[in-house]
Amino acid sequence: MNWLDLMAKGIFSGAVVVIASEVAKKTAVFGALITSIPIISVLSLTWLYEDTKDTAQVADFAESILWLILPSTLLFILLPYLLRQGWSFENSMLTGITATILAYGIGIFLASSYITSN
Structure with missing residues (x-):
């Protein structure tokens, strides 16, 4: 993949974040x-397929994303709750991100175990 392709993908993907x-x-x-639509997943799956044409790799990637959706919801559960409890934005975000990272560790373990067993 050349730098121009990477730049185009980055600009397009970044534009979605700015728009949201x-x-x-x-x-x-x-x-x-806009944010809840799995646009990053859809773009990543599309870029992966376009770059590799490997449907098995795309299927593995999609399954891995599925395993990691649940841990990512922790941030969106904790952040509004903590903010409404009077926590500062910074501490709420840090706590939400930390909980999400820990949950991702569990999700990655489960995804790895599931994908390698299939």
């Missing part, structure tokens, strides 16, 4: 809708 955050400034629900 700008829309969220106007309306949280529509910003959340």
Whole structure:
């Protein structure tokens, strides 16, 4: 893959993040809708397939994403709860990210165990 392809992918993917955050400034629900659509997963699966044409690798990647969706929800459960309890944004975010990282460790272990057993 050449640098131009990488730059194009990065610019396009980054634009999605900017659009979601700008829309969220106007309306949280529509910003959340854009963000909740698994656009990063869809883009990553598409880029992987376009680069490799390997459907088995894409299937493994998709299954791994599935195993890691649940741990990623911890951040979105903890962050609003902690903020509403009066925690600072920084401490709430740090706690949510830390819990998510720990849950990712468990998710990665489970995904690795499941994928290698199939």
